[in-house]
Amino acid sequence: MSTLRALVVAAALIGGAASAAETPHLGRPATPAEIQAVDISVPPDGSTLPKGSGTVAQGAVVFAQQCQVCHNAAGAGGPNDRLTGGVGSLTTDKPIKTVASFWPYATTVFDYVRRAMPWPAPQSLSNDDVYAVVAYLLSVDGIVPANARLDAKTLPLVKMPNREGFQSWADRYRPKTASR
C-alpha cells in the first residue's frame, strides 16, 4: 500500500471511529410492501389468515401437479414425508407421524404449506391454491368432508385428530404436590 493510500485509509478509520456514536446511515427502513411480503405467519387461531378459499376438488388438482411427485398419491409418502394416514396410531407400538395424525392445528398446515411448499418453489402458490391443497390433504383422512371449501373462517374451525394429544411444558413439569 502506498504511503498516501495508507494515510487516506487511516484517516477514514479515525473518522469512522469519531462518528461511531452517530447512526451509521446504512440501509433504509423496509417499505410496507416489503414487510407485508415476509409477514405471513398464521397462529393457531388463524387470526391472520388471508382472503381467498379453495375446495377439495381444486386441491386434488394442485396436489397432483405440484406435490405428488415427492409425497406420493394422496400424500401416502415417498420419496419425501408421508402426509396422510396413521390417525390413531400414535399411542400404538407403531406410531405413524403424519400431518393428519400428529399436527394439532389445521391453520399450521396452511402456514407451513404457504411458507415452504412446493419444496423447489416455496411461496409460489396462490392463497386459493394453498386453501385448496390443505382441504384436499385433510379430506384424505375425512378430517374435512369431500365437498369442503376452506377459507379464513372455516379453516380455524377444523379440529385435527391429535388436537388434545399435546401437553404444555407447564402442565408436564408443574410439581404435582405443590400446595398453596
Ligand code: HEC
Ligand atoms: C421436490 C419435492 C417436494 C415437493 C414437490 C413438495 N414437497 Fe412437501 N416436503 C418435501 C420435503 C423434502 C419435506 C420435508 C421438509 C423438512 O422436513 O424440512 C416436505 C414436507 C412437507 C410437509 C410437512 C410434513 C411434516 O410432517 O413435517 C407438508 C405438509 C408438505 N411437505 C406439503 C406439500 C405440499 C402441499 C406440496 C405441494 C404444494 C408439497 N409438499 C410439494 C418435498 C416436497
